[in-house]
Amino acid sequence: MKHLVATLGLVIVAAVGAACSPTAAAQPSAPTGPASDGPTIVAKDMKFQTTTVEVKAGENLNLHFDNQDSAPHNVAIYTDSNASTPVSVGQVVSSAKTDQVVPALKPGTYFFRCDVHHDMTGTIVAK
Numbered sequence: 001m002k003h004l005v006a007t008l009g010l011v012i013v014a015a016v017g018a019a020c021s022p023t024a025a026a027q028p029s030a031p032t033g034p035a036s037d038g039p040t041i042v043a044k045d046m047k048f049q050t051t052t053v054e055v056k057a058g059e060n061l062n063l064h065f066d067n068q069d070s071a072p073h074n075v076a077i078y079t080d081s082n083a084s085t086p087v088s089v090g091q092v093v094s095s096a097k098t099d100q101v102v103p104a105l106k107p108g109t110y111f112f113r114c115d116v117h118h119d120m121t122g123t124i125v126a127k
């Protein structure tokens, strides 16, 4: 039984890895042009420490992600909590900081989550 659980764990890790590869169909194209300095989102203790983030609408943003966990996380922004239409999908990192350029958002409310841990969620408000 223990062996089966370990095998299943490996399969899940492999599947998550495949979903995050650049060939995944849902990956939005990277924005072009300059990006202004955006907010920092911190992940710690399997949670986003900032769950509501306000950003400026209408300009590309350089979003900073600081993952303080050894567990892998990313910031994946979607149009809404169905998470079917990605806006910007950040790199999955462990114990590391990364930047991602988010394309100019129209004013409104967007959903973000960690694509590895779907219970890690937050809201981005573009104004």
Ligand SMILES: [Cu+2]
Pocket (backbone or CB within 6 Å): 071, 072, 073, 074, 114, 115, 116, 117, 120
């Ligand atoms: Cu995560």
